[in-house]
């Protein structure tokens with residue numbers, strides 16, 4: 001089959017985002033702004049034409065689930081509204097492949113800014129075994145804004161379109177049980193890096209956006225990881 005017109009971009013951005021996620025937070029002006037147990041959230045304060053575009057990087061360790069499971073639920077349109085509380089409406093407008101979809105999401109309005117929507121491709125892939133550590137396979141979901149002539153910006157002037165790049169990078173670690181016993185969920189740990197850059201696409205008060213991010217991102221990651229743990233606990237492990 002001839003490849004989809006977006007494929008070169010999807011491949012490039014996915015590779016680039018994996019590299020970006022694996023960079024430490026030691027350099028580059030990251031400031032820790034939220035901590036909750038194993039979850040650490042960092043941001044950089046950046047503006048582009050007077051709009052807040054603060055890059056965010058969250059690191060977390062979740063026990064009892066695999067990276068494949070985390071990415072499966074993050075990617076899946078069927079369960080998105082179960083855990084995503086800032087989305088009012090979600091539509092899959094194109095299926096590029098089994099592991100690549102195009103989403104249109106209308107987000108809940110953040111007063112006093114106007115309502116936002118986001119149109120982005122979402123791609124999930126397993127990355128060849130990274131033996132640079134004792135880690136196991138890596139799974140990644142990358143979401144990146146895209147245009148679609150059937151869904152022009154500011155549909156009937158209602159929403160301002162944001163541009164975003166998001167990646168969820170998950171590495172599974174297995175602590176082999178004694179004498180070759182079957183691996184259980186008590187033996188697996190998943191190290192997560194979540195990165196996001198959201199450009200609001202139009203003016204929104206910096207103080208309001210920064211307050212929303214400070215509140216919403218920790219809530220978002222805690223809610224999502226709790227959701228995956230709950231969905232997986234009675235199911236066979238998806239390695």
Ligand SMILES: CCCc1ccc(-c2ccc(S(=O)(=O)CCO)cc2)cc1[C@H]1C[C@H]1c1ccccn1
Pocket residue numbers: 084086087105107110116118143162164166196198199200204209212213216217220
């Ligand atoms: C003015 C910008 C409004 C705004 C548009 C979009 C998003 C947003 C879109 C996608 C994703 S995701 O990680 O790809 C999961 C799929 O939904 C996360 C966030 C966030 C905000 C802002 C509202 C803030 C926020 C922060 C954290 C979580 C959710 N929302």
